[in-house]
Amino acid sequence: MSIQVGQDVSDFKLTTFDSENGGFGEFNLAKQKKDGRWSLLFFYPADFTFV
């Protein structure tokens, strides 16, 4: 059952590659909330493809 607009998103963590500092990091929704930041999750099919 996937989430619907208007519902609360459960906290999650995501391993990331952060090109700004060239290393691996983590995106943490709980931390975003703590820092008062909006988040935009942008899903796409695959690296090395087009569009």
Add this chain to the structure above:
Amino acid sequence: MGCDIVTVSTDTQFVHLAWQREEKELADVKYAMGADPTGDLAKTFGVYIDGVGLALRGSFLISPEGKLMNAEVNFLNMGRNIDETMRKFKANLYLLKKPDEGCPSKWKDEGDKTLKPGPEMVGRVHEALAD
């Protein structure tokens, strides 16, 4: 503007590293690139394609309170318009400050006309927008 972007695909963080180094279109990327190889996060948001293991083109805007405020999902062959994403983000930022207002469909930026829904507007939206 107070929003952190993170892109997500089912590639691992190592593929993201390789792609960002290879593809010149990505040379100026400043956002974090998230790895969802199990597809769990894509499944949470309803964009995981079963049997294929890839994510649809979905954008999800989450407020600082952790609420999902907007979802836009395109099929694989069509890109999302970043101007529209930006417009929706600005509308959300504005409306968080003005909980009694609504942004009509032509709203583009702060300063544009908004609506203050109430009983007097019932059946009179045309007049309200023309003001």
